[in-house]
Amino acid sequence: MATRTIGEGVSLTRxxxxxxxxxxxxxxxxxxxxxxxxxxxxxxxxxxxxxxxxLLVRTQLxxxxxxxLTAEIYNQVFTMHGTTMxxxxxxxxLTGFGNYVxxxxxxxxxxxxxxxxxxxxWVVLFGGMFLSIxxxxxxxxxxxxxxxxxxxxxxxxxxxxxxxxxxGLNTDFxxxxxxxxxxxxxxxxxxxxxxxxxxxAPGMTINRMPLFTxxxxxxxxxxxxxLPSVTAASILLLLDRHIGTHFFQAGAGGDPLLWQHxxxxxxxxxxxxxxxxxxxxxxxxxxxxxxxxxxxxxxxxWSGVAxxxxxxxxxxxxxxxxxxxxxxxAFFATSTTLIAIxxxxxxxxxxxxxYGGKVRFTASMLFAVGFIAMxxxxxxxxxxxxxxxxxxxxxxxxxxxxxxxYVLFGGTVFAVFGGIFYWFPKMSGRLLNERLGxxxxxxxxxGVNLTFFPMHILGLLGMPRRVYTYAGNLGWNDLxxxxxxxxxxxxxxxxxxxxxxxITLRSGEKAGDDPWDxxxxxxxxxxxxxxxxxxxxxxxxxRRPFYDKKNxxxxxxxxxxx
Amino acid sequence: MRMPKIRGVKRWITIISAILLSSILLAACGENSPSIINxxxxxxxxxxxxxxxxxxxxxxxxxxxxxxLIYSMVRFRERPNAPNPRQIHGNNAIELAWxxxxxxxxxxxxxxxIYTMFNLSNISGQGRTxxxxxxxxxxxxxxxxTNDNIVTADELVxxxxxxxxxxxxxxxxxxxxxxxxxxxxxxxxxxxxNDKVFSADTAGTYRGICTEYCGxxxxxxxFEMRALPQAEYVSWLHNQQNxxxxxxxxxxxxxxKIFSTSGGCVGCHGIVGVDLKSFSDPxxxxxxxxxxxxxxxxxxxxxLVLMWKPQDCVVVTDSSGNPAIQNPSGCGLYQWLHxxxxxKPGNDMLIGKLSDTQIAQLIAYLESLx
Numbered sequence: 053m054a055t056r057t058i059g060e061g062v063s064l065t066r067x068x069x070x071x072x073x074x075x076x077x078x079x080x081x082x083x084x085x086x087x088x089x090x091x092x093x094x095x096x097x098x099x100x101x102x103x104x105x106x107l108l109v110r111t112q113l114x115x116x117x118x119x120x121l122t123a124e125i126y127n128q129v130f131t132m133h134g135t136t137m138x139x140x141x142x143x144x145x146l147t148g149f150g151n152y153v154x155x156x157x158x159x160x161x162x163x164x165x166x167x168x169x170x171x172x173x174w175v176v177l178f179g180g181m182f183l184s185i186x187x188x189x190x191x192x193x194x195x196x197x198x199x200x201x202x203x204x205x206x207x208x209x210x211x212x213x214x215x216x217x218x219x220g221l222n223t224d225f226x227x228x229x230x231x232x233x234x235x236x237x238x239x240x241x242x243x244x245x246x247x248x249x250x251x252x253a254p255g256m257t258i259n260r261m262p263l264f265t266x267x268x269x270x271x272x273x274x275x276x277x278x279l280p281s282v283t284a285a286s287i288l289l290l291l292d293r294h295i296g297t298h299f300f301q302a303g304a305g306g307d308p309l310l311w312q313h314x315x316x317x318x319x320x321x322x323x324x325x326x327x328x329x330x331x332x333x334x335x336x337x338x339x340x341x342x343x344x345x346x347x348x349x350x351x352x353x354w355s356g357v358a359x360x361x362x363x364x365x366x367x368x369x370x371x372x373x374x375x376x377x378x379x380x381x382a383f384f385a386t387s388t389t390l391i392a393i394x395x396x397x398x399x400x401x402x403x404x405x406x407y408g409g410k411v412r413f414t415a416s417m418l419f420a421v422g423f424i425a426m427x428x429x430x431x432x433x434x435x436x437x438x439x440x441x442x443x444x445x446x447x448x449x450x451x452x453x454x455x456x457x458y459v460l461f462g463g464t465v466f467a468v469f470g471g472i473f474y475w476f477p478k479m480s481g482r483l484l485n486e487r488l489g490x491x492x493x494x495x496x497x498x499g500v501n502l503t504f505f506p507m508h509i510l511g512l513l514g515m516p517r518r519v520y521t522y523a524g525n526l527g528w529n530d531l532x533x534x535x536x537x538x539x540x541x542x543x544x545x546x547x548x549x550x551x552x553x554x555i556t557l558r559s560g561e562k563a564g565d566d567p568w569d570x571x572x573x574x575x576x577x578x579x580x581x582x583x584x585x586x587x588x589x590x591x592x593x594x595r596r597p598f599y600d601k602k603n604x605x606x607x608x609x610x611x612x613x614x
Numbered sequence: 615m616r617m618p619k620i621r622g623v624k625r626w627i628t629i630i631s632a633i634l635l636s637s638i639l640l641a642a643c644g645e646n647s648p649s650i651i652n653x654x655x656x657x658x659x660x661x662x663x664x665x666x667x668x669x670x671x672x673x674x675x676x677x678x679x680x681x682x683l684i685y686s687m688v689r690f691r692e693r694p695n696a697p698n699p700r701q702i703h704g705n706n707a708i709e710l711a712w713x714x715x716x717x718x719x720x721x722x723x724x725x726x727x728i729y730t731m732f733n734l735s736n737i738s739g740q741g742r743t744x745x746x747x748x749x750x751x752x753x754x755x756x757x758x759x760t761n762d763n764i765v766t767a768d769e770l771v772x773x774x775x776x777x778x779x780x781x782x783x784x785x786x787x788x789x790x791x792x793x794x795x796x797x798x799x800x801x802x803x804x805x806x807x808n809d810k811v812f813s814a815d816t817a818g819t820y821r822g823i824c825t826e827y828c829g830x831x832x833x834x835x836x837f838e839m840r841a842l843p844q845a846e847y848v849s850w851l852h853n854q855q856n857x858x859x860x861x862x863x864x865x866x867x868x869x870x871k872i873f874s875t876s877g878g879c880v881g882c883h884g885i886v887g888v889d890l891k892s893f894s895d896p897x898x899x900x901x902x903x904x905x906x907x908x909x910x911x912x913x914x915x916x917x918l919v920l921m922w923k924p925q926d927c928v929v930v931t932d933s934s935g936n937p938a939i940q941n942p943s944g945c946g947l948y949q950w951l952h953x954x955x956x957x958k959p960g961n962d963m964l965i966g967k968l969s970d971t972q973i974a975q976l977i978a979y980l981e982s983l984x
């Protein structure tokens with residue numbers, strides 16, 4: 053019951069409406085902060101599911117001739133591990149950060165389209181649930197996260213002759229799930245683009261936006277241009293499977309490579325969609341804990357734009373072994389090598405930001421630095437994969453598995469934890485426990501290297517990816533066991549985080565509005581912020597508006613030249 | 615200067631590098647591995663040469679960059695009462711320098727890449743090039759020696775030092791043809807005529823592996839490449855070109871009967887001299903299983919899911935006077951014939967239950983197919 057006094061001695065009592073209840077307040081919300089938190093919690097839930105799938109994979113492969121999973125279940129588990137981590141963990145997690153942080157960073161009161169924002173979230177939740185309930189039918193997707201044709205086709209005519217490919221609902225769950233999640237991403241991206249371009253506080257020019265906001269903008273454009281391709285591919289696949297078309301069937305005049313081109317011209321921009329927001333977070337966290345502005349703001353921002361453009365020209369480096377003409381392969385080797393240049397520029401600028409600073413070793417900073425250290429490995433073995441003749445040897449082996457996990461786990465996941473430790477006080481008003489955070493960081497660093505470094509060598513020793521078992525006489529046993537031990541160390545570090553999360557919410561240290569002495573606008577309001585974010589919309593005169601406010605004598609707009 | 619924090623960092627660096635180093639050492643012990651850094655042919659040698667080149671470049675970059683990172687962290691860590699650092703926003707000259715520096719490294723790598731790429735198939739060997747049509751099945755490999763009129767399964771036998779030209783065909787999904795010690799991979803794509811050139815320069819047995827995920831039993835789609843000295847290869851080839859020998863041993867005669875009864879093994883498998891007139895008999899196209907004409911000369915079963923040797927599969931007479939395998943659990947062929955679906959679930963060999971006597975007779979027959 054809600055009671056409201058409307059005059060002296062007169063009060064009005066009515067039933068609370070649903071949106072006034074605690075649960076209803078979340079379900080009915082169109083506040084970007086609540087939606088952002090729901091995105092992140094949902095994403096973390098799927099991170100735990102995807103992580104469990106990873107542990108199942110590693111348990112099966114711990115020893116040769118593993119008997120934990122059958123071939124059929126293993127194939128479903130590894131497919132869903134990739135699909136879950138990419139589409140249901142990393143993408144919604146980064147969207148959640150963007151939702152929560154971007155409007156605050158640019159001094160806006162909400163996203164441009166709050167209802168569209170809520171719609172985007174609920175589609176992700178239901179799309180994710182739709183993909184995951186496939187396990188209850190025993191028919192989870194089982195053709196790999198990139199779901200190659202013609203293995204993804206139904207029962208007959210999938211190749212030159214009539215053979216069984218993937219009957220059952222498995223691939224239908226995948227295609228429909230991806231379509232649903234695509235709808236959500238398009239809605240979210242449009243919202244980000246309009247919000248960032250139209251709702252910035254007075255004085256915040258494009259060139260004064262925080263770098264996380266910059267990278268969310270670039271990522272949103274990538275999504276808008278990349279998603280149509282995988283959407284088309286999924287629809288063509290469903291037509292092939294259920295209407296009797298033959299887009300990907302060689303025997304009937306179609307071409308299985310069409311799938312690969314369509315998928316990877318989405319899939320490679322997608323890789324940068326998964327990492328660019330992480331670049332942005334790092335670019336905002338490092339300066340605060342180094343007590344210096346980002347080194348080379350313009351270069352950091354525009355190298356992100358350059359990566360965005362180039363990411364549309366590299367897709368066929370996933371296809372070096374399919375027999376493309378050598379000239380085409382040389383082109384894609386060149387574009388892939390080129391994309392390493394803006395990436396290297398970013399790394400150098402991050403290090404230069406730390407250099408000459410006053411470095412505070414908070415958990416958030418450790419994760420940010422860990423990100424640079426691990427991402428560098430993922431970048432170097434990525435360049436190795438652009439070396440076409442070497443790629444012929446290691447593509448589709450554990451070398452690639454190592455590469456993509458150094459980028460996505462060593463890179464994105466480290467950045468995500470850096471971001472969680474950094475912005476959690478703003479979201480909850482409480483500081484996560486630093487000691488537990490640092491323990492989590494060191495365990496995770498050890499776990500990641502113990503899991504993924506040996507995979508380089510497994511790849512060199514000829515172990516293909518996506519095998520549910522392997523023979524014991526090929527020299528792969530010890531390295532696989534190491535990787536499995538590492539995976540469980542990572543699991544322990546995640547448990548530490550969950551523990552930290554629970555005790556912080558119950559009895560964590562109060563954060564105050566600005567625990568890190570930070571530079572950007574989200575810290576210039578209460579923790580957590582009121583639904584309207586700012587009592588007065590701030591006016592911006594430089595790239596570090598909150599720094600200026602706290603240091604009026606040496607404000608950036610007085611001393612710097614931008 | 616006291617540096618308590620650094621000691622902690624040093625300890626972790628030591629531990630991590632010990633782990634990394636030991637993993638590399640462990641790798642060196644894997645002498646049975648189909649290792650790409652232990653090449654046995656000119657194509658793989660060029661590819662592994664590039665690996666060492668990249669490893670050197672990457673190591674230099676790795677040490678330099680991680681070194682700068684750690685140095686900056688340690689050198690500029692927060693000290694009590696230290697003043698705020700100078701607020702430096704950037705420096706265009708430095709930006710230019712570190713845009714150009716990695717470009718030089720990357721350009722060097724790119725030149726090496728493109729040069730090697732266009733020269734990879736540029737190999738020469740003695741004698742004529744051997745043409746082999748590779749057909750990828752779910753989940754085994756068929757090798758059709760186009761000019762020599764023989765067909766083998768899961769065993770690719772070639773002479774040392776001769777150039778092999780393979781054309782790659784798939785009858786179903788995409789597979790990938792890879793022999794790590796001999797050559798990198800090329801996908802086997804339905805509707806695309808991919809090919810591959812390679813040779814072996816050392817006699818030996820090398821593992822071939824399917825490396826494109828191709829469904830349920832992708833894990834069990836390997837093959838063996840045997841590189842033989844020229845003379846041995848010639849005698850192997852002549853033997854393979856013969857029709858199957860007629861069995862004499864009574865168990866083998868009984869085995870042949872089981873094999874060739876209608877509704878028996880001949881429904882799926884061909885043997886030249888039994889149900890096929892020659893390797894190029896059009897009837898062979900209707901057989902979904904491997905050609906078994908010289909099965910007795912092979913040692914692998916069904917994509918290397920099992921191996922077998924005649925000496926592990928000795929046929930004896932049991933107490934009731936029937937033929938039996940002496941040690942069934944040590945005989946790969948017994949396990950396969952006993953229950954192929956348990957060994958490799960989902961494969962196309964769907965057979966009724968065979969008695970131990972029938973299995974022993976079949977094995978006696980298959981062994982005779984030298």
